[in-house]
Amino acid sequence: MKKYNFILVTAILCGTLLTSCKKDDDGGGSNVTPPRDRGEEAIAAEAEIIAYLETHFYNYEEFNAPSEDFDYRIKFDTIAGDNANKTPLFDQVESKTVQDRVDEDVTYTLYYLNVRQGGGDSPNFPDLVVNSYEGKKIRDNKVFDGSVSPVKFDLTQIINGLQDVMIEFNGADPDLTVQNPDGTLTFKDFGIGAAFIPSGLGYFSNPPTASGIQLYDQLIFTFQLYDVETGDQDGDGIISILEDLNNNGIEEDDDTDGDGAPNYIDGDDDGDGVPTSVEVEFDAEGNIIFMDSDNDGIPNYLDSDS
Numbered sequence: 398m399k400k401y402n403f404i405l406v407t408a409i410l411c412g413t414l415l416t417s418c419k420k421d422d423d424g425g426g427s428n429v430t431p432p433r434d435r436g437e438e439a440i441a442a443e444a445e446i447i448a449y450l451e452t453h454f455y456n457y458e459e460f461n462a463p464s465e466d467f468d469y470r471i472k473f474d475t476i477a478g479d480n481a482n483k484t485p486l487f488d489q490v491e492s493k494t495v496q497d498r499v500d501e502d503v504t505y506t507l508y509y510l511n512v513r514q515g516g517g518d519s520p521n522f523p524d525l526v527v528n529s530y531e532g533k534k535i536r537d538n539k540v541f542d543g544s545v546s547p548v549k550f551d552l553t554q555i556i557n558g559l560q561d562v563m564i565e566f567n568g569a570d571p572d573l574t575v576q577n578p579d580g581t582l583t584f585k586d587f588g589i590g591a592a593f594i595p596s597g598l599g600y601f602s603n604p605p606t607a608s609g610i611q612l613y614d615q616l617i618f619t620f621q622l623y624d625v626e627t628g629d630q631d632g633d634g635i636i637s638i639l640e641d642l643n644n645n646g647i648e649e650d651d652d653t654d655g656d657g658a659p660n661y662i663d664g665d666d667d668g669d670g671v672p673t674s675v676e677v678e679f680d681a682e683g684n685i686i687f688m689d690s691d692n693d694g695i696p697n698y699l700d701s702d703s
């Protein structure tokens with residue numbers, strides 16, 4: 398396979414667009430139209446995405462027989478004319494059921510295309526990933542964001558639909574990653590995929606300003622997943638996957654002290670004024686030890702009276 402040289406940009410924490418609007422808010426201003434019903438919007442979004450999947454194909458023939466200079470990027474086109482006999486995306490995608498983060502009664506069938514799994518580690522949902530990507534809107538097929546060079550995403554800061562899909566893939570095979578004399582890295586056998594994201598798992602009624610994304614736009618992201626880093630967003634020593642106390646794969650809904658900061662971004666999880674980092678210990682191998690001084694079954698860092 399052809400080699401690719403990429404500059405590893407570790408300083409860029411996230412794509413600016415992707416990070417800006419994860420939180421739902423009502424704007425707080427006057428004359429604000431109430432957001433649409435999330436359940437009704439989920440149904441409309443799925444219909445729009447399925448229509449796209451049934452009428453478009455990707456460059457699978459290039460992936461099956463890559464030329465010397467093939468860039469291993471997914472491209473979509475309409476099934477029509479010379480391409481009338483191509484296999485539609487709908488016959489090639491996979492899907493998973495995903496919960497809405499705002500209304501737990503709403504679920505989505507989230508479609509994604511697995512072109513290549515990747516030979517390295519798979520990220521957990523609160524981890525960080527190094528990837529290149531491109532985002533476009535289904536409505537007008539226009540690209541609104543992307544990076545050809547690798548950038549680092551905090552999966553807790555990007556839109557939920559992309560977070561939910563990227564965890565299904567693996568990064569590049571670390572044994573095959575080569576550091577070049579100029580400091581760039583060459584990745585091989587990295588994950589390659591696409592996510593077809595309903596607005597409820599994207600920006601819904603709060604698209605980033607000046608992005609060209611409209612309210613309730615369905616989005617497509619293609620990506621190349623190169624590397625994975627374990628997330629500890631609050632630096633309290635407890636990796637963020639372990640801060641998902643109710644084990645539902647959602648980081649936003651675990652808030653032991655009820656202060657509005659979920660545990661993965663709360664450096665004092667029980668709100669007792671003692672930082673979590675001093676309420677846990679580590680053994681010689683670096684494994685975390687959850688101390689429980691008063692033996693009530695609640696570890697000190699979650700126990701406001703110890």
Ligand SMILES: [Ca+2]
Nearest residue numbers: 641645647651
């Ligand atoms: Ca959770």
Ligand SMILES: [Ca+2]
Nearest residue numbers: 654656658663
């Ligand atoms: Ca908290």
Ligand SMILES: [Ca+2]
Nearest residue numbers: 633660663666
């Ligand atoms: Ca914490």
Ligand SMILES: [Ca+2]
Nearest residue numbers: 667669671673
């Ligand atoms: Ca504490």
